[in-house]
Amino acid sequence: MARHCKTQTLQIIDTEYCADTTEWCPVGGWHNILACGTYQLKKPESKHVAGDEETYNPHTRLGRLYLYCCRPDQLFIPLTEVQRTETAAILDMKWCHVPVAESPMLGIVNAKGMVELCRLTNSEMMCRLEPVCSVDLGQECLALSLDWSTGLGESTQPLKIISSDSKGQLSLLQIQESAVALDILAQWKAHDFEAWIAAFNYWNTEILYSGGDDCKLRGWDMRTGTHTSIFTSSRHTMGVCSIQSNSHRENILATGSYDEHILLWDIRKMKQPLADTHVQGGVWRLKWHPTHEHLLLAACMHNGFQILDCQTSIAQTTEECNILSSYDHHNSLAYGADWSKLSLTELSATNQEPLFSASCGSGSRSCSEQVVQKLELQGQNLKIFYESPTASFDLILEDEVGGYIPEAVATANKIFEPGPVQSETHLLATCSFYDHVLHVWRWDCNLTEPSK
Structure with missing residues (x-):
């Protein structure tokens, strides 16, 4: 038996601001809800003269939070926008895997150094995200990532969040479910430079993991305090920016880095990874499948x-x-990605080819036409703006008239034929940065008899 894997784009949405994170709601009854967060660096518009010196207004980091409703039976345009909210630039967000105070809850970290909670409600047949509470992680820092303690899909009391920031700190937060408030339980210096990522061991939430721009992967045990890590690995050769515990297999951890390698670990043997896969691109996010x-x-x-x-x-x-499939239809940095838990019976039953549909913020042109126009501008001179400490986010590529230029990549579907699994169809959402687009796509895996 051979496995044929194919990807098909269902929809492309222009997010207007640079898109860096997208998350399907994992709570039962709400699997059709998708959130997308954006990050836009706004340049100074004016300068002030103080004495003999000219000073410029600081750059402003803007953001927008999108909420979409998905209808998988609507093959051509499955997503419908139901809400957009202007906010500070969003660097990461995660849904709690269980209801909080009987509602789905979205945690968000932003460029103002805040962790925010938003409750998903359904009033008058319309889904909305409503701000509930927030906490400030400290002055002059960007909150970079967060993770919930509920990764096994079970309610753990009390609910906790781990967050990381641009000063190399980790912050352990606790949710007061009755009042729906956030308290900082512990805050400590974990890395030199940016702490790009922090995550729970879902099987034992007293154990935390963190990765930083100092190329270190570290483990922490809250029972023994935060003064020292329980292990430090230097196996990655560049900044560690993605970590996720496997919620189906105890002791299995995946990590990714700017060094373009994904390492698979057994946490009982942290001296040597189980596997080392070179994926030829910095690994910004990793997501285990919700059921496989x-x-x-x-x-x-x-x-x-x-x-x-x-x-x-x-x-x-x-x-x-084994790399089963590559989805390379984005024209810029691949940042946000997530699996949907939606049942795709309707999608599997049809042989219709999808359309490249779009929900654009302005004008009548389709997003695909806009992307093509931008690609045609690639021959023009580019100006690059670089700002520390978050170089990955604060790089601006512009043409001579100030338009953003996406990076060109190949856009061909690929078919791979490695080892055995069931024939299934999966729904995914991914987003990319400078071309500011969100894609919804399907991944089909079909077992076939070998040719004779």
């Missing part, structure tokens, strides 16, 4: 989105994981 323990989705910055099969690596410690 061996499928791993990776946002690989300059090399699109990759789906890995980790089954043989987990069971037999192979040197690298």
Whole structure:
């Protein structure tokens, strides 16, 4: 038996601001809800003269939060925008895996150094995200990531959030469910430079993991305090920016780095990874499949989105994981990615080819036409603006008239034929930065008899 994997784009949405995170709601009854967060660096518009010196207004980091409703039976345009909210620039967001005070809850971290909670409500047949509470992680820092303690899909009391920031700190927060408020339980210096990512061990939420721009992967045990880590790994050779615990297989951890490698770990043996897979792009986000323990989705910055099969690596410690499929229809840095838990019976039953539909913010042109126009501008001179400490986000590519230029990448579907799984259809959402687009796409895996 061989496995044929194919990707098909269902919809492209122009998010207007640079898109860097997207998340399907994992709470039962709400799987059709998708959120997308954006980050836009606004240049100074005016200068002030103080004595003999000219000073410029600081750059402003703007953001917008989108909420979409998905109808998988609407094959051509499955997503409908139901809400957009202007906010500070969003760097990461995650849904709590269980209801909080009987409602889905979205955690958001932003460029003002805040962790915010928003409640999903359904009033008058309209879904809305409503701000509930927030906490400031400290002055002059950007909140970079967060994770919930509920990754096994079970209610843990009390609910906790771990967050990381641009000063290299980690912050452990606790949610007061009755009052729906956030308290900082602990805050400590974990890394030199940016702490790009922090995550829970879902099987033991007293254990935390963090990765930083100092190239270190660290583990922390809250029972022994925050003064020292329980392990430090320097196996990654560049900044560690993605970590996720496997919610279906205890002791399995995936990490990714700017060094373009995904490492698969058994946390009981942190001296050597189970597998090392080179994906030819910085690994900004990793997402284990919500029901299949061996499928791993990776946002690989300059090399699109990759789906890995980790089954043989987990069971037999192979040197690298199989790359099943690549989705390279984005024209810029691949940042946000997530699997949907929606049932795709309707999608699997049809053989219709999808359209490249769009929901654009302005004008009548389709998003695909806009993308083509931008690609045609690539021959023009580019101006690059670079601002520390978040170079990954504060790089601006412009043409001579100030328009954003996406990076060109190949856009061909690929077919791979590695090892055995069931024939299924999966729904995914991914987003990319400078071309500011959100894609909804399907991934089909079909078992076939080998040709004779």
